[in-house]
Amino acid sequence: MSTLTKFSAIPYTGPAPTNREPYVPANADAADARGGELAARFGAVQETRQDLPTLIVETGRLLETLRALKSETFTMPLECFGVDYPNREKRFDVVYQFYSLDKNERVRLKVRVAEDEPVPSGVGIFKGLDWFEREAFDMYGVRFDGHPNLRRILCHEAFQGHPLRKDYDAAQRWICTDKDVAKMIPTIDPRFENVDTDFERVTLNLGPSHPATHGTLRIVATLDGETIIGADQEIGYLHRCFEKMSETHTYQQVIPFTDRLNYMSAIINNVGYCMAVEKLLGIAAPPRAQHIRLILSEFMRIADHLVCIGTNLVDMGALTNFWYLFQPREEIYGLVESCCGARILPSYTRIGGLAVDAPPDFLANAQRLVNSIPKFIDDVEKLVDRNKIFHDRTVGVAPISAADAIDYGFTGPCLRACGVPYDVRKTNPYLGYETYDWDVPVAEGGDTFARYLVRMEEMRQSLRILQQAIDRGLPPGPVIVDDPYIALPPKSKVYNEMESLIYHFKLIMHGIQPPVGETYFQVEGGNGELGFYVVSDGTKNPYRVRSRPPCFAIYQAFGRMITGQTIPDAVAALGSLNIIAGELDR
Amino acid sequence: MQVTRIAPGVVKVSPPKMSIFDRLYLPQVVKGMFVTIRHLLHNLTHYKNLPIISYPEVKRVYSERFRGRHILTTREDGTTRCVACYMCSTACPAECITIEAGEDERTREKFPVRYDIDLLRCVFCGYCVDACPEDAIYMTRDYEMAIDTRARAVVGLRDLVVPPNFPVEPMGWRPYYGSMEKTNWAGGTGGGQPRRSAPFEDDAPPNPDVYRGA
Numbered sequence: 001m002s003t004l005t006k007f008s009a010i011p012y013t014g015p016a017p018t019n020r021e022p023y024v025p026a027n028a029d030a031a032d033a034r035g036g037e038l039a040a041r042f043g044a045v046q047e048t049r050q051d052l053p054t055l056i057v058e059t060g061r062l063l064e065t066l067r068a069l070k071s072e073t074f075t076m077p078l079e080c081f082g083v084d085y086p087n088r089e090k091r092f093d094v095v096y097q098f099y100s101l102d103k104n105e106r107v108r109l110k111v112r113v114a115e116d117e118p119v120p121s122g123v124g125i126f127k128g129l130d131w132f133e134r135e136a137f138d139m140y141g142v143r144f145d146g147h148p149n150l151r152r153i154l155c156h157e158a159f160q161g162h163p164l165r166k167d168y169d170a171a172q173r174w175i176c177t178d179k180d181v182a183k184m185i186p187t188i189d190p191r192f193e194n195v196d197t198d199f200e201r202v203t204l205n206l207g208p209s210h211p212a213t214h215g216t217l218r219i220v221a222t223l224d225g226e227t228i229i230g231a232d233q234e235i236g237y238l239h240r241c242f243e244k245m246s247e248t249h250t251y252q253q254v255i256p257f258t259d260r261l262n263y264m265s266a267i268i269n270n271v272g273y274c275m276a277v278e279k280l281l282g283i284a285a286p287p288r289a290q291h292i293r294l295i296l297s298e299f300m301r302i303a304d305h306l307v308c309i310g311t312n313l314v315d316m317g318a319l320t321n322f323w324y325l326f327q328p329r330e331e332i333y334g335l336v337e338s339c340c341g342a343r344i345l346p347s348y349t350r351i352g353g354l355a356v357d358a359p360p361d362f363l364a365n366a367q368r369l370v371n372s373i374p375k376f377i378d379d380v381e382k383l384v385d386r387n388k389i390f391h392d393r394t395v396g397v398a399p400i401s402a403a404d405a406i407d408y409g410f411t412g413p414c415l416r417a418c419g420v421p422y423d424v425r426k427t428n429p430y431l432g433y434e435t436y437d438w439d440v441p442v443a444e445g446g447d448t449f450a451r452y453l454v455r456m457e458e459m460r461q462s463l464r465i466l467q468q469a470i471d472r473g474l475p476p477g478p479v480i481v482d483d484p485y486i487a488l489p490p491k492s493k494v495y496n497e498m499e500s501l502i503y504h505f506k507l508i509m510h511g512i513q514p515p516v517g518e519t520y521f522q523v524e525g526g527n528g529e530l531g532f533y534v535v536s537d538g539t540k541n542p543y544r545v546r547s548r549p550p551c552f553a554i555y556q557a558f559g560r561m562i563t564g565q566t567i568p569d570a571v572a573a574l575g576s577l578n579i580i581a582g583e584l585d586r
Numbered sequence: 587m588q589v590t591r592i593a594p595g596v597v598k599v600s601p602p603k604m605s606i607f608d609r610l611y612l613p614q615v616v617k618g619m620f621v622t623i624r625h626l627l628h629n630l631t632h633y634k635n636l637p638i639i640s641y642p643e644v645k646r647v648y649s650e651r652f653r654g655r656h657i658l659t660t661r662e663d664g665t666t667r668c669v670a671c672y673m674c675s676t677a678c679p680a681e682c683i684t685i686e687a688g689e690d691e692r693t694r695e696k697f698p699v700r701y702d703i704d705l706l707r708c709v710f711c712g713y714c715v716d717a718c719p720e721d722a723i724y725m726t727r728d729y730e731m732a733i734d735t736r737a738r739a740v741v742g743l744r745d746l747v748v749p750p751n752f753p754v755e756p757m758g759w760r761p762y763y764g765s766m767e768k769t770n771w772a773g774g775t776g777g778g779q780p781r782r783s784a785p786f787e788d789d790a791p792p793n794p795d796v797y798r799g800a
Contacts, residue, residue, distance in 0.1 A: 249679055253713070256713070324625075337649055337652065338649040341652045341653040341758060341759045342710060345710075359649070379621055386604060386608045387615070441596075441598075442596060442598055442599070443598065444600070495720075505719070
């Protein structure tokens with residue numbers, strides 16, 4: 001019914017992709033106007049025709065500009081990453097993105113540097129740039145002057161070279177032996193430096209294979225008795241070169257890789273990536289596809305929170321909740337499987353729409369799930385909400401203030417638990433979220449208990465959205481755009497028509513070729529803002545795909561959050577932050 | 587928890603007010619026991635609808651879109667449909683398909699001399715099925731692919747090609763959706779779905795070679 005409606009008898013007469021003009025975003029004029037204003041104020045050069053106000057800053061003026069941005073209410077650091085243009089004299093672009101909660105506005109900074117040229121580090125101004133700068137150093141070898149701890153983050157210590165440089169041969173292998181494992185001795189928190197105690201100071205290594213870490217994370221904590229007086233965390237054990245692989249595969253082939261970022265809510269990743277490329281192509285998925293994407297995204301968000309709360313409670317010894325919460329999760333994955341044939345790694349979306357239409361009983365199954373999920377949430381609430389043991393384990397554990405959370409680049413439930421009502425679905429609505437009646441839940445305190453409260457309420461709000469989406473019904477029509485340069489023709493035509501067979505062949509062999517340009521698109525993932533920054537050079541492979549993992553910004557603050565707490569608190573806090581190693585390490 | 591609206595579109599979740607009764611640990615533990623006992627009694631009286639699948643005696647019914655192990659289909663005359671056009675291996679994001687093409691001396695038709703899928707590399711995304719212009723590669727609902735050596739993970743023509751009259755019932759991801767008159771779309775564990783019994787009960791061998799044909 002769906003895919004068969006595309007490819008009318010009239011042959012496609014639009015321009016061939018190679019003849020397309022460079023990418024001009026729809027909001028380019030507004031972004032240019034605002035960018036010009038900011039450029040004049042900060043004395044920077046403006047880059048025009050971008051989707052965000054974009055400034056090009058010289059390295060000498062970077063810190064000054066960062067300070068000015070912070071005083072201009074751009075308080076949240078979202079991104080810092082590199083892009084390599086080896087043929088240019090100053091080959092690296094270091095791209096920063098900041099968000100202003102007050103004005104609901106984004107700004108992008110670019111610093112162009114040559115290979116040996118250092119960039120002043122912005123960690124002193126935005127704490128959240130810490131790990132992002134380390135990643136840019138690891139991947140591109142950009143040196144950040146004044147960074148307190150500039151060492152590799154995703155690659156191991158024995159790694160030679162910088163993998164995301166265009167001239168790096170990806171076939172090389174570097175062996176990591178136990179000698180090369182980072183010897184980490186956490187710095188003692190100043191609060192505890194001069195405390196005289198009767199206890200011996202012990203350094204304890206948690207992970208990378210520890211049941212409480214839910215993935216391969218490593219935490220090194222220095223203990224004074226039972227109190228953590230300093231902690232450091234290491235990641236990279238699950239690094240799978242997502243960004244490097246994306247550069248050697250076609251746009252369509254990246255979709256299965258995005259499944260593995262946050263494998264708890266894979267469809268949200270699919271949607272985020274596909275919408276970023278669709279933005280670059282200047283198309284939108286048909287309404288039916290968007291509606292199915294929205295329904296599955298919300299189910300995935302519920303599944304993500306169910307797993308987070310369930311495993312968090314298991315870590316605290318409450319196993320029953322785990323069973324109550326994993327039953328609806330299984331059913332949600334069953335619904336996803338009925339759509340696309342896989343439970344956890346669906347790869348359901350395609351650029352321009354969906355792989356196939358939803359099954360005929362999709363809405364009926366979705367309604368059955370929406371009816372059944374609340375009773376599981378209520379049961380868990382009855383079990384733990386007023387339970388004193390749970391309160392003792394969570395209230396006041398690993399708190400973070402709203403100002404700190406923003407400074408670290410927190411997004412999602414962890415930020416909302418500090419009382420900041422930031423949700424991409426409200427601030428930058430996509431898929432028609434603005435047409436639904438729902439609320440952003442916030443809580444006070446920013447501790448483990450507040451994060452639990454926010455997640456519980458968020459599931460109920462997601463159910464509200466789902467009920468409205470189901471009531472509206474699926475709009476009729478195709479589920480993928482009618483453009484042979486983007487979507488594969490239906491099989492019935494491929495088998496029987498020469499023209500469709502040629503389009504099919506061209507699309508498989510030469511891929512989708514978006515116009516030259518770059519764009520950023522953000523969606524609200526299970527853990528926060530999940531952004532994709534896609535750079536196209538007009539060929540079939542992306543020039544650069546950058547994913548902004550929400551966990552990355554959250555986990556860098558973890559060491560500070562657990563300082564002064566005990567090891568059982570650290571375990572409870574880690575579960576409540578919902579760190580997904582697949583997304584953290586990419 | 588209490589939910590209060592503090593701004594348009596923003597609600598504040600406050601922790602529940604703990605009474606002295608709640609602070610005494612035990613009453614809440616007993617209250618929690620009521621929840622679990624309610625579940626216990628419900629499960630005892632509805633034991634046929636337990637959300638448990640006793641694998642491998644009972645197996646989950648997957649939808650007809652399930653992306654399991656691949657098969658190569660054949661024409662009515664028994665020859666392989668595949669024409670070795672390399673579309674599937676080009677579309678494969680995991681680069682797990684290796685094809686070598688040959689030519690039939692009599693009909694001048696191209697056909698695969700070698701068609702290997704490395705199941706350990708395969709990510710089961712279904713792109714090969716979408717890419718095939720010849721209706722030659724399908725995926726089945728077979729997900730039991732345990733092997734004892736890495737070499738056995740590479741399946742070739744001998745393992746993949748099925749006879750022309752291969753039944754439709756075990757088929758998974760393939761180019762037609764909605765054309766089959768099927769209503770038992772899998773929707774999770776509950777809902778009183780029909781459950782398929784284990785293959786060895788109806789004499790099919792329970793191993794990855796179950797679809798080996800020709």
